[in-house]
Every structure is written in C-alpha cells, then in structure tokens.
Amino acid sequence: MGWDMKQQQGAALVVVLSMLTMSLMLGLSGMQSSLVEERLAGNYKAATEAQMAAEKAVSAAFDKEDLSSDDFEVGGLDDFESVAWDGFGEGLTVDENVCEGSVGCKYVYVEAEGEYYIVSLGSVLSNGGEVLATSDPLFVKVDLDEGYAGPSAVNFPGGLSDDANVHWPNSNKSRIAGQGESGDSFYVSALSVFEGEGLYSRDDILSEVERGNNKTGLRDGTLESYSKSGKEMLVENIKKLYDEYLADDKRSGVVFHEGGMTLSGNSSVEGLHIVLGGEVNFNGNVDLGGSLIVLDVENLDDYKDGSDVGWKVGAVTEARFNGGGNKGSVWYQEEVVVDALEPYGFSLEEFFGGGDSGKVGGKPKISEWR
Secondary structure, three states: OHHHHHHHHHHHHHHHHHHHHHHHHHHHHHHHHHHHHHHHHHHHHHHHHHHHHHHHHHHHHHOOOOOOHHHOEEOOHHHHOOOOOOOOOOOOOOEOOOOOOOEEEEEEEEEEOOEEEEEEEEEEEOOOOOEEEEOOOEEEEEEOOOOEOOOEEEEEOOOEEEEEEEEOOOOOOOOEEOEOOOOOOOOEEEEEEEOOOOEOOHHHHHHHHHHOOOOOOOOHHHEEEEOHHHHHHHHHHHHHHHHHHHHOOOOOOEEEEOOOEEEOOOOEEEEEEEEOEOEEEEOOOOEEEEEEEEOEEOOHHHHHOOOOOOOOEEOEEEEEEOOOOOOOEEEEOHHHHHHHHHHHOOOHHHHHOOHHHOEOOOOOEEEEEO
C-alpha cells in the first residue's frame, strides 16, 4: 500500500506540472495576441494620423490666398500613385512646411491635361525622423474661377483659332479700346479671349500686336482671358438672348449676325453686336461703338430648326480689323450696351458677369476628392 501511495503522489506531480505548462502556454499565447493587437492598434493609429496629415496639407493648399493657375505646374497624376515619401513630387515645387511634430505632410499643385489638382501625402515620423507610416496620396480637383468675366470692347468667348485669318488695327487712330487698365478701380478690358489647345493665347496676341508696333491699343493691362466657367456663363446668356431675339424682336440695340459680320466704307454702328458665324471683317474707315462678341455656333441651323440640341461653339476663324484711316475700330460704350440689354431683362453684370468691376472674385471650388 505504501508503494501505491508513492505512485499516486508521483502521478499528481506530473498532472500539476502539465497543468502549469498548459497555463504557461496559454499565458504566452495571450501575451502574443495582446502584443499583435497592440501593434495593430498602433499601426491603425499611425495610418489614421498620416491620412489626417494629408488632409491637413490639402486644406492649407486650398486656402492659399489668391490661388490661381500660375501656382500649378504641369505633371502626371500617375506619378503619385505608388510614390514613396522621399520621392513625392520629384521635379515639382513641394511644400512640406504645414505639419509639425511627429507627423509630416507634403503637397504640390499639379496641372494634368488642362485640369488642376492638389496632391498631398502624410506620414508619421519617429523621433529620429524615420518614416513609420505613410498615407495614401490624396487627389483633389480644383475648379478655378479666375478669368475675366466683365464686359469688353471685343469678346471671343469661344476662342480665336490659332490658324485664323487675323488682322489687328494698323493706323495710329484706329483702336480696340475699353476703359482704363487692369488695376484701376474702374476698368473694362479692350479684348477678352478664351484660351486653350489650338487657340490664340493672350500672350500670342500680345506678341503679334507688339511686332506691329502696337497700334491696336492692346497691351498687358487691357487684354484679358476667360476662365472656363466665365466662358460657359457668357455663352449660355448669349443663347438666352438669342432665343428671345428670335421669338420677339424688341427693337433694342442688340444685333445678331448669323453669317458673320462685315463693315466697310465709312460705316459707323452702335449697340451690342453678336456674331454667331465665326467671322468678322472691318475694312475702311468704320467703327463700332458699344461691344462686339464673336463666336462660331457650328450647329446654328439645326438649333433654329427646332432640334433639341445645345450649342456647339467653335473657335473664330476670321477677325480682321483693318482700319485703313482714322477708324477701323471698336470702342466700348457702356450706356449703349446697358440700353441694348435692358429690354431683355439683363443688367450688364448679369449678362457678362462681374459688371464693370473686371475680375470675378469667386473662390476656387473643390469638384472631386479621392
């Protein structure tokens, strides 16, 4: 019996040791699980902080005072899809002075295929500056409303084709004239043009008139360009005006020229003249007092036939202001334009946008965030 007792006592020891071993293994397993969960929580916290840092960078970039297309550099969005922290924005101007402490953030202004984007990246850093976590890049599309949207003596809201037949005034007394110059408290530009691929740019026009000893009256302070929104707004208002013009001739100073406009000899006209046929040709001692708008509505016949279509607006193909003598000119006359629009229920500001104040003060808008 003594021997059995010893055996049983030995078996109990084995059982206790086994249970202790199992408890130890469970404890170690629990510790490992806790460490993994702690690490996962830390990684999630770091990733969240990095993403918030990227959003902070976007906010700072968007709130930049006087943000304009001049701030954006041409680049490709694909270059940012899998970029590392150190390689972000390579070749572009990168701002990384927004975030402080243990988080870092960077942003760039990118112009891609004619659209404007703020691209940002955030990170969490160690005390030594090592990158512990990096956010996904943020792509924020920005719509800029920076272009001229007030009235001008001559307006090309659909643009002027870069291979158009163009002739600017060439005598000392012939001019395209607005009122004052950019920067004045009151001014109206001499000419406004929409810029884009295959179109005359503002700089192209300045180069041309300077080569001709600039007898046009056009110079940097009197020449403007439309933003995309400014162009679309004006074209839509012209269409509304045309609809009413067709439905009821109000006998005002609004005159539409469907097949182009030609003035020759000693002609002198006033009013708001709107050319829908894409061509304007002034020859001789002619002048127009008021405002001239020239665009090419390519589907005008279909539209007039009652087809349910919008306007397809192309670039102007001929713009000749030959001015052989003392005139050959377009002079902006505000009272004439105001009187022409009044029977149609349009104020100057409603029709052109911006009224006599020149620039539109609209803040850029975010149209896409991803």
